[in-house]
Amino acid sequence: MIKRSIPSPAMVIACLSLFVAMGGTGYAATQLASGNEGAVASKAKKGKRGPRGKRGPTGPAGPAGPAGAPGSNAFGELDYRESAPVTVPTGQQRFVEVQCPAGEHATGGGIFSSSGEPLASLNSSFPVGPSGEFGSTGWAGYANNETGFPEEAIALVVCAKAGTVTGP
Numbered sequence: 001m002i003k004r005s006i007p008s009p010a011m012v013i014a015c016l017s018l019f020v021a022m023g024g025t026g027y028a029a030t031q032l033a034s035g036n037e038g039a040v041a042s043k044a045k046k047g048k049r050g051p052r053g054k055r056g057p058t059g060p061a062g063p064a065g066p067a068g069a070p071g072s073n074a075f076g077e078l079d080y081r082e083s084a085p086v087t088v089p090t091g092q093q094r095f096v097e098v099q100c101p102a103g104e105h106a107t108g109g110g111i112f113s114s115s116g117e118p119l120a121s122l123n124s125s126f127p128v129g130p131s132g133e134f135g136s137t138g139w140a141g142y143a144n145n146e147t148g149f150p151e152e153a154i155a156l157v158v159c160a161k162a163g164t165v166t167g168p
Contacts, residue, residue, distance in 0.1 A: 076160070076161070077160065077161070078107070078159070078160050079101065079104060079158070079159040079160065080156070080157075080158055080159075081098050081099075081100065081101075081156070081157050081158075081159060082098060082155065082156045082157075083096055083097060083098035083154050083155040083156075084154070085152040085154050086143070086152065086153050086154070087150050087151070087152055088113075088120070088143045088144070088150065088151045088152065088153055089145065089150050090145055090146070090148055090149060090151075091145065091146065092144075093123070093142050093143065093144045093145070094142070094143055094145075094153065095132070095140065095141075095142055096111055096140060096141055096142070096143055096153045096154065096155040097128060097132060097138060097139070097155050098138055098139055098140075098154075098155040098156065098157045099128075099130060099137055099138035099157075100138055100157060100159035101159065103161060104137070104159040104161055104162075105136045105137060105159065105160065105161075105162050105165050106128075106136055106137060106138055106139050106157050106158065106159060107158045107159065107160050107162075108157075108158045109125070109127065109138075109139025109155065109156050110125050110139065110141070110155075111125045111139075111140075111141035111142075111143060111153055111154070111155055111156070112153065112154050112156060113143055113151055113152070113153045114152055114153075115147065115151050115152075117147045117151070119145070119146035119147045120143070120144070120146070120147050120151045121143075121144045121146075122141055122142065122143050122144070122153070123141075123142050123143075123144055124141045124142050125139070125140075125141035126139070126140060126141065127139055127140075136165055138155075139155050139156065139157035140155055141155060
């Protein structure tokens with residue numbers, strides 16, 4: 001016959017402790033994501049969220065902030081102008097120019113020849129001042145004619161009022 005022995009009180013307490021420790025480790029392993037060790041403790045403290053309360057009254061206005069940066073000084077209305085046609089005799093070159101109205105500045109422009117002949121060409125196109133020198137109040141250029149007949153050229157300018165103009 002097999003002899004049965006009764007476990008000592010120390011063995012009972014050790015086995016019970018081992019059982020509790022293994023159960024807690026298993027629970028933690030299934031309930032906690034990696035790096036979220038405090039979740040069980042916080043879940044135990046939180047209850048269901050109640051309904052949202054009514055919105056409180058609006059508080060008093062705060063002090064005014066500092067002034068913002070000044071706005072753009074971009075132009076509003078564009079004014080397209082063109083010169084009267086300038087006849088360019090065969091074998092010659094002519095200066096063609098158009099000016100903006102007083103108080104407006106050139107924002108772009110060009111020179112146009114209506115012939116389309118390869119021997120009728122434009123050798124320059126630039127912004128000018130009121131005296132034909134480099135500036136910002138008009139547009140000018142030089143038209144060449146090496147065809148066998150007279151050609152016409154016109155200057156075109158896009159004008160606008162500007163808050164700030166730098167340069168000539």
